Amino acid sequence: MEPSYRRFALACVLGLACSPSVFAQDYSRQYREWETSLNAGASVVRDFSFPTRVSGNGAETSRTVGVHYANGYQVSWWITQNLSDYWTSELGYVFANQPLRFTNLSPDVQSLSVSQYINTMPYSVSFNPMPLYKRFRPYATAGIGVSLFFIPEASKNDARDLGIPLRDSWHFGLHWGGGFRYLVRDQFAVR
Numbered sequence: 001m002e003p004s005y006r007r008f009a010l011a012c013v014l015g016l017a018c019s020p021s022v023f024a025q026d027y028s029r030q031y032r033e034w035e036t037s038l039n040a041g042a043s044v045v046r047d048f049s050f051p052t053r054v055s056g057n058g059a060e061t062s063r064t065v066g067v068h069y070a071n072g073y074q075v076s077w078w079i080t081q082n083l084s085d086y087w088t089s090e091l092g093y094v095f096a097n098q099p100l101r102f103t104n105l106s107p108d109v110q111s112l113s114v115s116q117y118i119n120t121m122p123y124s125v126s127f128n129p130m131p132l133y134k135r136f137r138p139y140a141t142a143g144i145g146v147s148l149f150f151i152p153e154a155s156k157n158d159a160r161d162l163g164i165p166l167r168d169s170w171h172f173g174l175h176w177g178g179g180f181r182y183l184v185r186d187q188f189a190v191r
Contacts, residue, residue, distance in 0.1 A: 066103035
């Protein structure tokens with residue numbers, strides 16, 4: 001190669017290497033109003049004990065009922081609207097497989113294991129300290145949501161056979177937390 005071509009090639013390589021758009025952290029400054037993201041992970045909840053009143057049994061007036069949540073999995077899908085460089089609103093769907101075991105329910109039923117699926121639909125507002133054009137963006141979030149605690153019919157039947165009626169239940173709640181989003185490609189992120 002002639003020296004002028006080498007200098008030109010070297011200048012092109014250095015120009016590309018020093019360009020902010022080459023680094024993985026920077027992305028197009030183009031405003032993206034909407035994104036979707038996926039999340040997968042473990043669903044881990046601590047164990048609980050509940051002092052419970054007992055009626056209809058003269059010998060026993062109360063007992064402590066234990067609730068043990070086995071580790072499960074959780075997946076979620078989110079639609080995010082970028083309101084500005086630093087603020088977003090999000091609507092999501094979260095599915096968690098959360099097997100459950102009760103202990104000390106009655107003198108006859110010392111343990112009852114059931115399958116349980118938790119379906120949550122949250123709405124959140126998030127603050128992102130990194131500007132919108134960054135691929136990696138940590139965030140803090142808070143919001144409201146509704147959850148359906150669903151017990152499959154087979155588990156309800158098993159409990160009913162032991163004299164324990166179980167039902168699905170809805171719960172409203174507040175949530176807060178944090179994490180990060182990594183924009184894999186335009187309008188698709190992993191959190």
